[in-house]
Amino acid sequence: MSPLINHTLNLTKAEQLVFPLEVDYLVHALVLGRSLHGRELEDVLVLYRRAYSQLSELERQLRAPDQLFMEEWVMIAFREGSLKLPPTDSQRLALLRFAALGLNAEDIATLVAAWKDQDAIAIGLNSYREASLAQLRSYLVFLEEFAPYLTEEVNHLARTLLLEDAHLRNEELVAEFITQYSPDFLDRFTAQGLTLLNYHTLWKVWFSVFSEHNLKEESLPDDYLKTPFREVIRNVPDRLWFLTAKKTGGVDFTFAIGQPGFYQLAAGNSARKYLTEIGMPRGAWRQLLSLPYETELLELAAPDLYLWALSLGANQELARQLPAFMPRRYQTAWEPVLQQLARLTTISWDLEEGQRLLGYVYHIVRDQPDFRVDVHRPELLIAASNAHYARIEQSMAAVVRERRAVVEADQEARARQAAVQAEQEAKRRREYEAWLRRTKWAPMNRVKPLRYSSRLRIQELTNGWELFLEGQAMGHCVGDYVNHCRLGRFSIWTLRVERDRKVRSLVTIRINVANRQIVEARARFNRDPLQEYKVLINEWARGNRIKPLSAWE
Structure with a gap:
């Protein structure tokens, strides 16, 4: 392992x-x-x-x-x-x-x-x-008490209901459902040639409906709970049982299983009266009852608008695209327009041409309630749509040009300002460098430079420009000591090496002039110098009666 x-x-x-x-x-x-x-x-x-x-x-x-x-x-x-x-x-x-x-x-x-x-x-x-242990035990009870008296197909359905769900189901309730009520569902769909026992998702949803009805869920309408479940099965149209059980939840369709319209129908209430209450055209309802069983109704963005568009003669392409252009449900102003659009059979509504036309019609219907489409001359609609978008594009182009001009003017102003600032900065730098070159001071008394070998030497820096270059080369702040050196407070020395005719600083040394003591010695980027350089600097300091750095002693 x-x-x-x-x-x-x-x-x-x-x-x-x-x-x-x-x-x-x-x-x-x-x-x-x-x-x-x-x-x-x-x-x-x-x-x-x-x-x-x-x-x-x-x-x-x-x-x-x-x-x-x-x-x-x-x-x-x-x-x-x-x-x-x-x-x-x-x-x-x-x-x-x-x-x-x-x-x-x-x-x-x-x-x-x-x-x-x-x-x-x-x-x-x-x-x-x-499956969980509780589900398996529930299924075992079913196998022992009910399975011997049922067909293999029905037992397979029971196994699906008891095991393929996170919620534990009572084996007696499952047995009641598949023995007493599954035949009613099967009878509803026999004429359609559907082998319902293979639709496990549908059966799970249908059993959930039966279970909540049997348990008398308090949140459900009273008239629905009082209706015998066999009548519930008969009252709900087979399309609703089939199409809306494929997918549940998250879809705004009033007749889907678990929605208010479903319970109204299941309780035997008048479909016509309820359609009037919710404002759904009867044509959309009739269209629902004739949908093919393979339709993925609840996969649509707005099933009710899809059905309404179909009832007005729209093909499936147009009906699917319409909800994106309908701000509210069932706008009566759209009905004559939609009927006329449905006759434009040469338009592909899911492509750019159709999308542009629907966008144009949306604005026209909103602004001109009496707008009509001349179906005999569709080229006029297309021309009007093109002119509409051309005006939008011209307007947008003018806005873009105006914004571009503002941006370009701003960029030019920024460039001029940057040039002025760069020139001012360059001038200040030149003046500062000139000041550094002019700023000099006397060497430290009784201190001699050291030439340790042909390569190493220690020498004093006696003007501002030398301090500036030392700071640049060593990556530290020795250049800030110009005024201190000019006033005689500190003396700055540097240990340098010469290689290949090039001189490079190794250690920068700061000496307090008043008490003749090294107060700081740092290598590049303020690192501690190598031990051999410390020894060399100490020897040089003692030879010139300068106190070495206390930390090195």
């Missing part, structure tokens, strides 16, 4: 020795074609620790060193051939998951028996592996 796995599982030192043996045994005993990893290892560790914790201290001491807990688990799980080893690795590994969750050998055998040698896809193995 790799160190990474050890770290991930957080094994103790003792477990690091024995746990790999337990895993190797399981791989062999379950006849697996690969090693274990991830949650599979975690499941085995749960089984191992559970078995270990159930032993007393004496029992642990009496166990043989080579006695494996997983060997005992396999013997219990498969005792007397009560459990047949499933045919695939994924199914065999599911046994570990069941055991780790807490199912006993009999329960595991019951689940495996329900698979009937089907492959992992046919039995929905992922739903088993992702």
